[in-house]
Amino acid sequence: MNKSTSKQAKVGKARVPTTLVPTDITAEPQHKHYDIDRAIRAAVAKMAGGISPHSAYEAWSDWAMHLNRSPGRQLELTERAQSNVLKLLRHSASTLLGKDSTPPFQPKDYDHRFVDPSWNNAPFIFWQQGFLAMQDWWDQATDNMRGLHKQDADRTRFQMRQLLDFGAPSNLPWMNPEIIAETARTGGRNLVDGAFHLTEDMIQTLTQTHKPAPEGYEIGVDLACTPGEIVFRNTLFELIQYAPQTDQVQAEPILFIPAWIMKYYILDLSPHNSMINYLVQQGFTVFMISWRNPTADLSGLSLEDYRINGVLAALDAINTIVPDRKVHANGYCLGGTLLAITAATMARDGDERLASVTLMATQVDFAEAGELLMFVDESQIAFVEDMMWSQGYLDRPQMARTFSAIRAEDLIYTRAVNRYFLGKEDLPTDIGVWNGDTTRMPARMHSEYLRGLFLENRLTAGRFAVEGRVIALKDISTPMFVIATETDHIAPWRSVYKIQLFTDCDLTFVLTKGGHNGGILSEPGHADRHYRIGHRAAGALYKGPDLWLFRQTAVSGSWWPEYTNWLNENSSDLVSPPQSGPLSPGFEPPCAAPGTYVHQT
Incomplete structure (x- = not known):
């Protein structure tokens, strides 16, 4: 690439930065009662974490109406459910009989909740495979359908994934082999420490306090420290x-x-x-x-x-x-x-x-x-x-x-x-x-x-x-x-x-x-x-x-x-x-x- 022999920049008159004068985003005229509606919606928004209930309802309504008028898709999902159940039964039977059997369902590449080897042992493997089978079915159920808005399909898949993830066996102490083993090893000390961590995080969330940087990570000393x-x-x-x-x-x-x-x-x-x-x-x-x-x-x-x-x-x-x-x-x-x-x-x-x-x-x-x-x-x-x-x-x-x-x-x-x-x-x-x-x-x-x-x-x-x-x-x-x-x-x-x-x-x-x-x-x-x-x-x-x-x-x-x-x-x-x-x-x-x-x- 040729270098220019002269890099004299064309510059205009230096701009003097102005004082910033904030402007209200609601500058357009509104009826005085409009603020009542905004205040109510703002309160709901804070409780919902900024997620619009209407958008969620609209996505599920769109999905349900298109599925309702698609008997072929319903048959496909029924067959998928039957196939998943049969896969689970075959794998469970092989596991109980002591035979080597490759699990029919695998976590997604970015899902690391089941990497511990103890998840491959009974009964934990049954719970893990049951969860992944359900996840597989819902992925198929919320896939695109003819006429369904793609954004609504994506939203229903996302929201169902959030619901499934919340109830995953890895989140339940009596179903997670890692938690059971750690509780046995420490005599329950892990749960006491965990309760302390939960309380600490809840207080921080409610008060919105800012955690100080841990030792060795001070801004200007350890981080952001280029002179x-x-x-x-x-x-x-x-x-x-x-x-x-x-x-x-x-x-x-x-x-x-x-x-x-x-x-x-x-x-x-x-x-x-x-x-x-x-x-x-x-x-x-x-x-x-x-x-x-x-x-x-x-x-x-x-x-x-x-x-x-x-x-x-x-x-x-x-x-x-x-x-x-x-x-x-x-x-x-x-x-x-x-x-x-x-x-x-x-x-x-x-x-x-x-x-x-x-x-x-x-x-x-x-x-x-x-x-x-x-x-x-x-x-x-x-x-x-x-x-x-x-x-x-x-x-x-x-x-x-x-x-x-x-x-x-x-x-x-x-x-x-x-x-x-x-x-x-x-x-x-x-x-x-x-x-x-x-x-x-x-x-x-x-x-x-x-x-x-x-x-x-x-x-x-x-x-x-x-x-x-x-x-x-x-x-x-x-x-x-x-x-x-x-x-x-x-x-x-x-x-x-x-x-x-x-x-x-x-x-x-x-x-x-x-x-x-x-x-x-x-x-x-x-x-x-x-x-x-x-x-x-x-x-x-x-x-x-x-x-x-x-x-x-x-x-x-x-x-x-x-x-x-x-x-x-x-x-x-x-x-x-x-x-x-x-x-x-x-x-x-x-x-x-x-x-x-x-x-x-």
């Missing part, structure tokens, strides 16, 4: 500039834009797996946005606030510190969606300050957004909006329950069994501590995100307007580097891949092993890692995800060195590190990294 300082702050974010670790650096700095659904330090965990620390060691000047954790007084923050007073304000600050240089912008998750919107707007307006755009686990098209779509329809969004209206934000625990429910087998029930019945303490990990460091979502912004992007999919439909004019992703001409992860249930990799449908620029696509967070944290030396990488030249014809996957060979190791090489190819030259410090004599850095916003609870 740097705050060089800019406004109402919305703090900007961290990391201290150089090499004598020379690439001329173009990197700006990271994390999602405000998470604390930024997922990208700066422990020193050994910090992506930020790695890039600084490779000779890059790195800046990081650390978002404020909004409270009810900032309920009116919009997506536009995050674009103007967030991304653009950060670019203005970097242009002052590193003048006349373009910037490599990297957006993660929702931060990547915001970056794509910002980059398209900048391209439309002739703002050429971006050297490249990197999107990590980011969706721009939400038609195939995976299991999260089960929680998005008009009724559901209205339900969430009413809950946010009453409290001013969507709290992270409310979001965390949604993400956990998608993989309830491991994220809810396995942990509950270990903690409450086996009496085990949660072993602290850096990513576990980060995951428990919760944040909030401003009411207006989250409503705009759910409606404009998830529900109406405006960005790729040519209906997403910025400053009154529609933007188009195909206007982005800067090189792009896009990373997706194989087992991501928040941003499925085929959905992330669709960026190639809506852009024409030079694009490198990486598919890496792992999930939404684990796949991104893929530092060199991480065991059992692999990735696939492909390049699409600017203006090349589109290839579908399955064809792309078939043609790409898995490469062992971390994708981070590939990213470093790509950044080097799209940079101009090596220079002395820029000065770090205040943007003007009147602005003094308030503190060293990681700053103050990251500590907000």
Whole structure:
């Protein structure tokens, strides 16, 4: 790839970040009695964990009516039930007679509740197989039917899976061989410890207190500890500039834009797996946005606030510190969606300050957004909006329950069994501590995100307007580097891949092993890692995800060195590190990294 001999960026007049003035999401005129309805719905929403009862009822009604008028499907399900019962009887008879018999039903790949060998012994194998047979039947019963809305089929399957998982034999102390054995070994001490853990967790849930970080996981000391300082702050974010670790650096700095659904330090965990620390060691000047954790007084923050007073304000600050240089912008998750919107707007307006755009686990098209779509329809969004209206934000625990429910087998029930019945303490990990460091979502912004992007999919439909004019992703001409992860249930990799449908620029696509967070944290030396990488030249014809996957060979190791090489190819030259410090004599850095916003609870 040719390097330009001159990387003088086209920059406009520096933008002075404005004071944020929250705007009520219910700005349209409403009758005064309307608030009574909202208050009632908000109270129901809190009790229901943000799940709309109407959406659930509608899904089951749709499923039941289509099944009722499908006698052929009813016969199929009857035969399936008979077949499953016969399989259970044959296996049970063989087991009781002491014969080797392969269990006819197997847990799903991600279900680890029955991995203990004692589940293969009688009578536990009978209970396990009975549960899996019932699960198999319901999977078939809630499969798509002709005329049935796919979202309703997915919802009925999901809700039935939640009900089955709640009553799984692994959750019942008298049916779980691990609990029985541990109770016998400790004389019941595990149940006493478990009761203590349950009480502790219930108190924390009711009081919404924030657990202090365990020893060895202190923010700024053990986590988020890459050296740097705050060089800019406004109402919305703090900007961290990391201290150089090499004598020379690439001329173009990197700006990271994390999602405000998470604390930024997922990208700066422990020193050994910090992506930020790695890039600084490779000779890059790195800046990081650390978002404020909004409270009810900032309920009116919009997506536009995050674009103007967030991304653009950060670019203005970097242009002052590193003048006349373009910037490599990297957006993660929702931060990547915001970056794509910002980059398209900048391209439309002739703002050429971006050297490249990197999107990590980011969706721009939400038609195939995976299991999260089960929680998005008009009724559901209205339900969430009413809950946010009453409290001013969507709290992270409310979001965390949604993400956990998608993989309830491991994220809810396995942990509950270990903690409450086996009496085990949660072993602290850096990513576990980060995951428990919760944040909030401003009411207006989250409503705009759910409606404009998830529900109406405006960005790729040519209906997403910025400053009154529609933007188009195909206007982005800067090189792009896009990373997706194989087992991501928040941003499925085929959905992330669709960026190639809506852009024409030079694009490198990486598919890496792992999930939404684990796949991104893929530092060199991480065991059992692999990735696939492909390049699409600017203006090349589109290839579908399955064809792309078939043609790409898995490469062992971390994708981070590939990213470093790509950044080097799209940079101009090596220079002395820029000065770090205040943007003007009147602005003094308030503190060293990681700053103050990251500590907000």
